[in-house]
Each structure stands twice: as C-alpha cells, then as structure tokens.
Amino acid sequence: MQTSVIGDLIKLPASERLELISELWNSLDSEHIPLTAAQRDELDRRLLTLEEDRKTGIPWEVLRHEMASRYR
Numbered sequence: 001m002q003t004s005v006i007g008d009l010i011k012l013p014a015s016e017r018l019e020l021i022s023e024l025w026n027s028l029d030s031e032h033i034p035l036t037a038a039q040r041d042e043l044d045r046r047l048l049t050l051e052e053d054r055k056t057g058i059p060w061e062v063l064r065h066e067m068a069s070r071y072r
Contacts, residue, residue: 009020
C-alpha cells in the first residue's frame with residue numbers, strides 16, 4: 001500500500017477509521033485469520049464445554065429480570 005494512501009487514511013476521523021477497520025476485518029475469511037496454538041487450544045476447549053454450559057445456563061430473560069430486581 002502506498003504511504004500516501006495510509007497517510008490519508010490516518011487523517012480520517014476516528015469513527016471513520018473504526019468503520020474502515022470493521023469493514024476490512026469482516027472482508028476476511030476465517031481461513032485468512034491466523035491463530036496461535038494457544039488461541040486454537042482455547043477455542044477447542046470452549047467448543048468442548050459449549051453443550052455442558054448450555055445445560056447449566058439460564059435464559060437471558062430470566063437473568064435480565066433477576067438483575068433488574070437486584071439493582072432497582
């Protein structure tokens with residue numbers, strides 16, 4: 001990428017730079033995002049516990065009601 005293009009992008013307001021970052025990130029396919037061994041291990045661990053977590057979790061509506069009643 002040309003230095004002048006990068007310089008122009010850096011001059012954009014923060015909100016526009018964040019939007020650009022988001023668009024660029026979303027344009028990547030998952031196979032283009034490298035993971036470290038630790039990240040891959042953590043994702044595998046989370047997948048293994050996902051089903052068990054679903055069994056012990058509570059619905060958002062219940063949690064929201066519980067939290068609202070505590071902090072009124």
